[in-house]
Amino acid sequence: MARSLPTQEPAALRYYDEDRDYQPGVQRAIGTRQVGRELMVDLPATMNASGARQLANDSANRARWQHETVLWRTSEIDPRLFPGTIVRIPDAPGYWLLRSWEWLDRGIELELERLAPGLTTARISDPGEPLPPSDLVIPDTRLAAIEVPADGNANPAASLIFAVVSAENNAWRGAALFAVQGTAMVDLGTSGSQRAIIGTLFEPLPPSRALLFEPEAKAVIELVADDIALTETSIDGLAAGANRLLVGSEVIQFVRAAPLGNRRWELSGLLRGRGGTEHSAAQGHPAQTLAVLLDDSLVALDQELVPPLPTTRIAAIGRGDSEAVLAPLVNPGLSRRPPCPVHPRQRIDPDQSRHFSWTRRARGQWRWDNAVEVPLVEERELYQIGYGPTAAPHVTWTRSEPQLSLTQPEIASLRDTHGNADLWVMQVGTFDRSPALLLALI
Incomplete structure (x- = not known):
């Protein structure tokens, strides 16, 4: 009996799942994963998850046994023995496949290969959850350009200018951004498909001294989309910088966020005048003031192409836009202005x-x-x-x-x-x- 070098076992099977609207699916064979890159079998066929799992198991099972061979010598000539015949060997378990035979001077040598034992039970598998594409109309791009208060981790000589790009639903897949320079538009790259959380004040936000945390203070904002949500945090989260919202030229932080329906959210537990913007908090804000959540969905812009000037404008063009969407820069110079003593x-x-x-x-x-x-x-x-x-x-x-x-x-x-x-x-x-x-x- 001899063993050849083991071949790599096919660990998974890729197929088209009929239970998932014929999307590609993957089923893996039972057994311990081997170190290194797994061997994937691509089968251009439609089947259910259980059938694909059974095929993956059978393929891996055959690969585990096919490298065990036996050279068996006999002195008898049996016409029933020819390549492809399945035989058994005395004192050896299982069945063997006759691959070839050769007539030598001392008898007939048979080359036998062990057949994989059959799996006892079929494995039931789950096809997974289908992810059908959204059947939505591609909406118009919503755009704003903002400058925010300085961040201690950034270069103090750099202006923190961002593009805020969003839309009404997730059929929007991003937009191309441009800096408007006279009659020309300079390419700024793309926004990516992540939508920013942007809206406006639904009700006026009264003035505040911005000295202490205001647990009973409230602000109602109206977002641009129904499927965008705000999250809550704690006092420790506020201290760590969570839930920063730019309202006009003031940065506020909020602890609680409650949906009111019709894209409106009530924010309560406010910390006003953050980042040295208490002079703006002292003035308050009227309804329809721009509100932007300061998170990683904002797109940073190069101040060489988008300077911190009142005349600066940017533009965006998405797949659903019939023409370019323009936005002036809000709060020019805010990031490089010292806070009030x-x-x-x-x-x-x-x-x-x-x-x-x-x-x-x-x-x-x-x-x-x-x-x-x-x-x-x-x-x-x-x-x-x-x-x-x-x-x-x-x-x-x-x-x-x-x-x-x-x-x-x-x-x-x-x-x-x-x-x-x-x-x-x-x-x-x-x-x-x-x-x-x-x-x-x-």
Whole structure:
């Protein structure tokens, strides 16, 4: 008896499943998977899952036994023995196939190959769940271009500009994106088939001081599609950055999301003014304000082709669009604008001199770390302090530290010359100035 080198067993069978609308299916043979790439048999036939499983098992079973052979010598000539005959060997189990015979000087040599034993029971298999294509009308592309607050992981000199591309149903398979430059359109690539979660405020969102978590605050938004859903999170999830929603120029986070029907969702448990956008939270937002979930479905755009300017526009063309869809850039310059300083303080000396101070913040620093100083991010630390209207102040000072001192004669001179007015401070960044922080009314 001899064994030849074992051949690779066919581990699976690919076929067309009649129970899955004739889609391709795969059934694997029983037994332990071998290391390495499996051998797949492609059978251009239609059958059910159980029949394909039986064929896969039979094919693998034959492959396991076909490499066992025997050279049997006999001195008798039997006319019933010819190639293809099935025989048995004394003191050996199973059946053997006569492959060939040869007449030698010492007898007749028979080449026998062991036949695979039959499988006792048929295996029942599941065809799986069919995935028929959606029979939907290809919808129009919904497009928005946004700039978001800085992220601490990104280059502080780069603008974070994204294309928000979505549609009403999943028959939409993506769109080509372009930057509009005059009468020309520059290719920006494709959006991919993942739809962004985009909508508008269904009801006005009232102003907020954006200082603490507001468990009872609510916002109602209307999404562009029925099959897009929002998820809930916890306070720990908010701290980790979950459920960030850009509403106009404000970033909010929400804990709970409840569907109201007709594409409307009620968001509750709000954390307002995130990422240094509390000045926008203080103004509130009217109905129909753009709302975008900030997740990985957004398409990042190159600021060299899509600059952070109010005149910037992008375009998208999908299979269901009869013409290009245009969108202006929302919040240009937001990602490179320093956040407003916070915590204004005033100390009055016995001689009526006043000392003003404040706390600096930095772009992209969403968390307050107590153990370390907030990184500067900008090229240098610089502040502009003004007396009077922020657009056209009567007097300005420039400081490199977060403090300003005014003596009583200086304060009296300001009042006599310009009257009572606001004293405010802005941080001067590398690319822009922050919103103003009110220090005092003098």
